Amino acid sequence: MTNINLAERAEWLARYALPHEPVLRHRMSFWRLPTGLEIDDIVQEIYAKLTRIEDVSAIQSPGNYMLTMARNIVLGHIRRGEIVSIKALEDFERFDIADDAPGPEQQVSDRQQLDRLARAVSDLPEPSRSAFLLRVIDGLSHQEIGLRLKMSENAIQKNIARSIKKLADFLGRGGGNAHRQASNDRTSNERKNTRGDEGQ
């Protein structure tokens, strides 16, 4: 993977892989996965593989491509198992993925994705939400955000990390309603107060 620019690839993944993750996870939730292999493991392996591919521009429908990868990862895992069970392999192919024929690619428009993102960000708990917004919209450094929110630089970094994790959960898992409701209860005037007094 010498020629791969990780920043560019992250951008590609954001655009082409992330939007397909919820559907992929949903499909996999119907599979009987071999013990020791979780959906999160498969998703991570897919991202690793998608990064190692030298030229991703040839991937016409990333959603279907990711589904095929998922299948191969599971089959590979079963084959490498301590006791290679032919039955397990057959069962998986016959029952679990038989109905999972690649379908027409689900299209996620740019606008939809932006809207999903904005909802996910809006649903972040405080102070993570303020920290994240000050970082990506206002472009402040962690130190500047710390001064603004009266927190240490280290705490800001932790809150950014928390934001990334939560956004990944929300976007990768399709942003369920439970998530929304849970955060609706939270008071979230913190950011308003810190950003609002700049005067608009």
Add this chain to the structure above:
Amino acid sequence: MKASKNTADDTAAGWVALEDARALSRDQQAELDRWLGEDSRHFGAYMRARAVMELGQRMKAFGTSFDPDEYRQGHVADQAISAEAFEEVSLVRGRAKWAWAGAAIAACLVAVMAFSVPLSAPGTMHQTAVGEQREMTLADASSISMNTGTQLEVAYDDDRRFVRLSEGEAIFNVERDPSRPFFVEAGNATIRVLGTVFSVRHIPGQPVEVIVHEGRVHVEREQFFGNIVEELVANERAIVGLDDAKIAQDILPESRVEMSAAWIDGMIAFEDVSLADAAAEFARYGNGRIRVDDPEIARQTITGLFDSKDPAGFAKAAALSLGFQARQEGAINIIERRTEVSGNR
């Protein structure tokens, strides 16, 4: 998905946040490399976290006044109005297909009384050249900010104030005067206000777009049988179609309203606008052209805030984010497929 089992996503988020804070020290880099090399799942989790951070940068498109609480509420309101109608309009900018398809656009018909006022006496002409922007103050202290390539005519008399926007885009900041309503005529639409701030965009061949920033505005569409009039309040937008006998309306989050006025600061805001439309928008400002020959590339969409004086920068950014390349030929910026071919898949 037992979190206790697979903690790579948490660890990865921590690393990406650390990288976001500052350049890693040599020791930290070594530690990260070691962790990434340990398990391909670690590497995958790390790239996934980076992708999320990368995506997060797109929040910039909403501008600094983005209010998450308002967005959450606005999102609910949007759905209530009409999800389909919302989809059809490529927001802020763009020549969408104006197929309203009977969508449930809550049209509040306030009056079926014509208020179109024909311009009797010739008024004063004002215009901006391509790339020029100007703000002017009128006799009653109302002001008009004119965007690039805009032409308008102002005629005031004792009982009305009248502006004809024959082409272009302008923001009107109207001083309140109930005795003299303020009218803007743009194509087949007439806008009537008493005192408020609103913008009108009238590009030949496109529907007239009215966005209310403050106060209350009446928009009327000319028709053979009884003109229709709609009332708009702040953050509402009306689109007066060319052929459609309707005035389509929707509510925009405040941040989008602000974004629509980005040109005041020399910026262009795009949200999910095709490269073809983006190129047409840049062309309005002069400063070199953007050319997209491949129709498939021209259909790709872009979101973001761009410097209207820098089409080359836009071409570069768009090409990079969409996986194409930008090439400059004199004043023309071409977005095309990458020429170097590598790998086989």
